[in-house]
Amino acid sequence: MRELLQVDPGTPLDLAARPADERFGWDREEAEAATVRRAERLAELGTELAADGRRALLAVFQGLDASGKDGAIKRCIGPLNPMMVRTQGFTAPAGEELRHDFLWRIHAALPGRGRIGAFNRSHYEDVLVPRVELGRPASVWEPRIAAITAFERHLVQEGTVVLKFFLHVSREEQAERLRARIEDPHKRWKFDAADLAKRALYDDYLAAYADLLRRTSTPWAPWHVVPADRKWVRNRVVTEVMVETLEALDLRWSDLSPEVLKAARAQE
Amino acid sequence: MRELLQVDPGTPLDLAARPADERFGWDREEAEAATVRRAERLAELGTELAADGRRALLAVFQGLDASGKDGAIKRCIGPLNPMMVRTQGFTAPAGEELRHDFLWRIHAALPGRGRIGAFNRSHYEDVLVPRVELGRPASVWEPRIAAITAFERHLVQEGTVVLKFFLHVSREEQAERLRARIEDPHKRWKFDAADLAKRALYDDYLAAYADLLRRTSTPWAPWHVVPADRKWVRNRVVTEVMVETLEALDLRWSDLSPEVLKAARAQE
Numbered sequence: 001m002r003e004l005l006q007v008d009p010g011t012p013l014d015l016a017a018r019p020a021d022e023r024f025g026w027d028r029e030e031a032e033a034a035t036v037r038r039a040e041r042l043a044e045l046g047t048e049l050a051a052d053g054r055r056a057l058l059a060v061f062q063g064l065d066a067s068g069k070d071g072a073i074k075r076c077i078g079p080l081n082p083m084m085v086r087t088q089g090f091t092a093p094a095g096e097e098l099r100h101d102f103l104w105r106i107h108a109a110l111p112g113r114g115r116i117g118a119f120n121r122s123h124y125e126d127v128l129v130p131r132v133e134l135g136r137p138a139s140v141w142e143p144r145i146a147a148i149t150a151f152e153r154h155l156v157q158e159g160t161v162v163l164k165f166f167l168h169v170s171r172e173e174q175a176e177r178l179r180a181r182i183e184d185p186h187k188r189w190k191f192d193a194a195d196l197a198k199r200a201l202y203d204d205y206l207a208a209y210a211d212l213l214r215r216t217s218t219p220w221a222p223w224h225v226v227p228a229d230r231k232w233v234r235n236r237v238v239t240e241v242m243v244e245t246l247e248a249l250d251l252r253w254s255d256l257s258p259e260v261l262k263a264a265r266a267q268e
Numbered sequence: 269m270r271e272l273l274q275v276d277p278g279t280p281l282d283l284a285a286r287p288a289d290e291r292f293g294w295d296r297e298e299a300e301a302a303t304v305r306r307a308e309r310l311a312e313l314g315t316e317l318a319a320d321g322r323r324a325l326l327a328v329f330q331g332l333d334a335s336g337k338d339g340a341i342k343r344c345i346g347p348l349n350p351m352m353v354r355t356q357g358f359t360a361p362a363g364e365e366l367r368h369d370f371l372w373r374i375h376a377a378l379p380g381r382g383r384i385g386a387f388n389r390s391h392y393e394d395v396l397v398p399r400v401e402l403g404r405p406a407s408v409w410e411p412r413i414a415a416i417t418a419f420e421r422h423l424v425q426e427g428t429v430v431l432k433f434f435l436h437v438s439r440e441e442q443a444e445r446l447r448a449r450i451e452d453p454h455k456r457w458k459f460d461a462a463d464l465a466k467r468a469l470y471d472d473y474l475a476a477y478a479d480l481l482r483r484t485s486t487p488w489a490p491w492h493v494v495p496a497d498r499k500w501v502r503n504r505v506v507t508e509v510m511v512e513t514l515e516a517l518d519l520r521w522s523d524l525s526p527e528v529l530k531a532a533r534a535q536e
Binding site: 056096098099100101102103104107108110112113114115143144147150151153154155157158159160 | 324364366367368369370371372375376378380381382383411412415418419421422423425426427428
């Protein structure tokens, strides 16, 4: 599943041509049952990651408004032991954050070794927003792209696995979900007047994402395009990619040294 | 003064051949008086940096044990308004720090825009200690060198000036200062039994520093080799380099917008 969804840095990426309603031929009920099973496996692997203590996992969730970032974190990170998880959402920088470089608050919020972190939006917003919404020149956001790939490379070198998910939603599905935010009294709190303006930017955002994903999908920190029009497909895919990634790590339950074992047995 | 002391990345650096007792032909009393004058100018520039609000200054102090890092910070950062200064010492990483990549605690401690930060030891220890003291293979510390230059480049791009000082002390002066730590009851608290082992590593440290300074002295974040056998020379040099660096920044007292000015005057 991982390789199927990864963005190839060498090839131009046309997101509009990628079906956001892809279902991989799956039956919904079967897929949902598989997600439950794999989520159990994910929880086990989370414990192994903690026991191993040498690696961390950072899962970055990006996508247009209403693409399901909150839902993906709830469904796919939720099954993990919360003691081993650190989630962080990033809104427009404010206060002390504005006094610092854009990676400062990102770095501070990273999961430590043995932990899993989930970012709802991330340092990628610091390229996208200046480019698409603020109309800032490339001299503002272009150097940030190189800074991001160097930063992620450093994290990976030091033991953090960086997994990046782009939740790909179609214009029609996005419109439907934003409409629901207004009409459903239990979703209304999520609506923001700024959403209206962002809807008009669908094409601009998709083009900026396509360029950014391709240029920041690296061998050490690849992007995955997740078809996100169907929530059950999204959950199945994200859970599976996380399981595959952790299984590939060759995690070990750390051994106690012979001295510690001997001392422990002497106390029995 | 800045250019005189900067390490040229293109040329091998032989620290042993650089006189640690260099005095630039200065008279001590005159130099001390000049340091006092320039420290006043530095304090003014610190206020301008805060008023300007667009840039930060990070001064990194590295050097062998007893090279005078504490003293340099006390004398050369001390004259600044403490509200605008953030100092941080870095000892061996412990606790939560060990769960993170080596740049995590560094990033968190950086000065924000409008502020001056001083680091007593830094991320450079994460290359030096594994290499010289722990005998770790190059695969551990070599990738950190590239990570450091990329990290510093990012900081500079985002508005932080990165000034790096290597306080160069001779073997004889180091031995004398470490002896004083034992014999002077007011200095004894600074003595650590590990100092004895480190003294034996003088040559190894100097060679590792020479390699590291040359490779991490970049156009955006150059290293300065400060002759540090004489404290008054060290203070004169560091103060001067900081003044020259801030003067080159073209700091501006930020303007109030015409609307704000009009509103303020209307209230008078």
